[in-house]
Amino acid sequence: MKDGVVLFESTNKTDANLFLKEIYKFLELNYLKFFKMDHLSKLGFLAAEFLLKEMPKENLEFMNIYLACSSSSLDSDIEYQKTIRDKESYFPSPSVFVYTLPNIVIGEIAIRFGIHGNNSMFIIPPYQKDEFLKTPNHFFQDTTINPQLSGYLDYLGDHYKAEFILKY
């Protein structure tokens, strides 16, 4: 949904990963690195894509990104733990490990759109979502007049949510 208008509706109601793949196809993306990302990064990447895909390059370069989540990287932490829990079959996965920090999603968005502005990731309780989204720029000690992407996203198991706001 963008500006109150439903852009895409999936018939699949249970498989969150499949839902993300469907959006990737809906957006007609050709970005193979997407499939290497963890769920949280895929979610944030797609949410940003809806808002930023038509933005002029000059507005993107110094954009600031402030995001918040509640479950942090727990979804990937659990996946990583699966690769190390068996002492007889102990093979830590490097490609899962790199996503065991929630701020990686900001990096994926920044790489995709060539963004070099300030950024921060906050971990907050879910009930503070609306308050966070209303947070004024000066809270982030941001005195610039650069465009800003702020938002709340969360992914754990099959529960997910992303709400992004673009200010410019």
Next chain:
Amino acid sequence: MENLILELKEQIIEVLNLEGMTPEDIDENAPLFGDGLGLDSIDALELIVLMEKNYGIKLDDPNKGKVIFTSIKTMAEYIQENRK
């Protein structure tokens, strides 16, 4: 050797999440890094884990990696000679 090459291609597609690719799409002589499959440094680490997990081969000398991971074919040849 052909069976091993096919097996490797299937494993690499799965482990590296090469979405939409089939073994037929991968040329066993093409470079794994750079122009060929375009793999990155994290993928290289996954290939090292794959060799140890599936073939019992531990890569002690990282300098050898450049030669072993030149292509699927060089990887298969190394596995053939060193698998446990």
